[in-house]
Amino acid sequence: MEGNPAQGLSLAEHRERLAAARSSLAVLGSVLWQTPSGGGPEGLSGLMREVDALGMACDAGRVAVLREAMNRGEDSGGSAAMTTAQWVRCHAPSTIAGGAAAIVSVATAFGKRVNAPVREAVESGRLPVRSAAVVVSEADKLRPLLADGAEPHVLEGLIGMAEQHGPSGCRLLRDGLIAKYGRQDVLQDQQNMGKSFIRLSQPTDTGASTFEYRLTLDVEGKAALEAALGPLSAPKPVDGERDLRSSDRRRGDALISLVRRAVAAGDEVGKTNKTTLLLTMSYEDLRDRLGAATTLGGLDAGTHLAPETVRRLCCDGSVIPIVLGSDGEVMDWGVEKRFFTDAQTKRLWLRDGGCTYPGCGAPPQWTDAHHLVHWADLGPSDLDNGALLCERHHTIVHTRRLAGRVVKGPFGERVEWDLTRGSYDDLLARRAASNTATEPA
Ligand SMILES: [Zn+2]
Ligand SMILES: [Zn+2]
Known part of the structure; x- marks a missing residue:
């Protein structure tokens, strides 16, 4: 950086300049009352901005000093017993209250070329060090999942989000970034894996005639639950009186009515109970x-x-997909024709008698x-193209891409499954070859 006035200063001279800035800040509290009032950038709000920017610059300064200490091997204070974080707490005592770990992780990350955009954002005062630490750790988690060449876009997205919404916004972005920039199947693999974490605990007696449950859901389960709870948990005024139940209370009530409805539906063909x-x-x-796919509407x-x-999900009409064409136009395929009608579903119940997956005995209503x-x-949506599957086997049939067909036997028609992984893709290939593709319904 040619012409930079700070270039060539000794460490002692750097320190003197910073001490001068600090002493001008130290007098603020005792002299401000004497200054005339004013608004805008010339007033107190402008002064607040400047002080805040100085605070951010101090954070960035701590990182810069630590980085240099690490480069020179001075960060252990000459004794191998001291960790880098201890060195920071020792010489930057304000970090005893917290923050040393973020400074260390950001200073370490700045040593890697890939993190140059984060470094630039911190040094230019756009990104606080705490947010930068989250950006760096999120980027580290995402890196192995990304398609080639996607990293700069992801880093840019994380920095932008952290600048506007802080660290929590950054974490919210994870699934969206994987969906957009991840290697093929990464999001699918993660969501399939999420299924194995689904749990509902036994009730714990709290001693006050109430019981506590712990519920862990995957992304799909959460989306389905929230879509069902959404309309049921809306506030319900009675005789013009406001609904005073808390949001959590309404969600709890909604879950119970959801269960009651499902049980009451019994042997009915439950199309109307399905969530949209x-x-x-x-x-x-x-x-x-x-x-x-991105869900629209509601809490979720x-x-x-x-x-x-x-x-x-598209298979049995439990979601209404709005599918967009290549120019972003909505492709209307006629909602009714896309699903089996109630009459067709009843005939499938008669024909299949329950889940058709080999060895499964789930009854038709499930x-x-x-x-x-x-x-x-x-x-x-023809009977020849339909087969009943319980939720678990429906998931397996789709994730393992299994083909089934309706065969005529001595006891009538039944569904036969090819349990070889990818048999469905072979079926599609054969269909394409014989060019018998059916037109959109
Ligand atoms: Zn299906
Ligand atoms: Zn089954």
């Missing part, structure tokens, strides 16, 4: 199993669902009507 989850995804992404708007999950040629591959 609006989501957008381009048809190309849905067909090619790329990208992710903006959740990203992996493509195979969406293809399964099943979905799966499209053997997936709805997303333009499979028709």
Whole structure:
């Protein structure tokens, strides 16, 4: 940096300049009352901005000094017993109250070339060090999941989010970034893995005639639950009186009424009990199993669902997908024709008698009507293309891409499954070869 007045100063001279800045700050408290009032950048609000920027610059300064100490090997204070964080706490005593770890992690990260944009954002005073530490750790977590060349975009997205919304905004971005920039199937793999963490604990007696449960859900389960709770948990005024129940109370009440409705539905074909989850995804992404769908509306708007999950949800009409064409136009495929009608579903109940997966005995009222040629591959809602599957086996059929077909046997029609992984893709290939693709319903 040619012409930089700070260049060539000794460490002692740097220190003197900083001490001068500090003494001008130290007198503020005792002299401000004498100054005339004024607004805008010339007034107290402008002064507050300047002081805050100085605070951010101090944070960045601590990182810069530590970085140099690390480069020169001075960060252990000459004794191997001292960690870098201890060195920081020792010489920057304000960090005893917290923050030393962030300074160390950011200073360490700045040693890597990939983090140059984060460093620039910190040094120019746009990004506080605490936020930078979160950006760096999120980027580290995402890096192994990203497609080639995606890292700069991801870093840029994280920095932008951290500048505007702080560290929590940064963490919210994770699924969206994986959906957009992740290697193919990363989001799907993560969401499939999420299923294994689903838990509902036994009730714990709190001793006050109430019971506590712990519930852990995957992304899809959360989206389904929130879509169902949303309309049920809205405030309900009685005789013009405001609903005074808290939001948590209303959600609890809604969950109980959801369970009661499901049980009451009994042996009915439960189409009307299914939740409606609006989501957008381009048809190309849905067909090619790329990208992710974004949910719309309700509490849960903006959740990203992996493509195979969406293809399964589309199967039995538990979601209403708004599928976008290549120019972003809404492709209207006629909602009614896309799903099996109640009459068709009843005939599937009679024909299949429950889940058709080998060895499963789930009764029909706990099943979905799966499209053997997936709805997303333009499979028709005909009985020959339908098969009952319980939730668990429906998931397996989609994630393992299994093909089934309706065969005629001595005891009538039944569904036969090919349990070889990817058998569905072979089926699609054969269909394409014989060019018998069905037109969109
Ligand atoms: Zn299905
Ligand atoms: Zn089953």
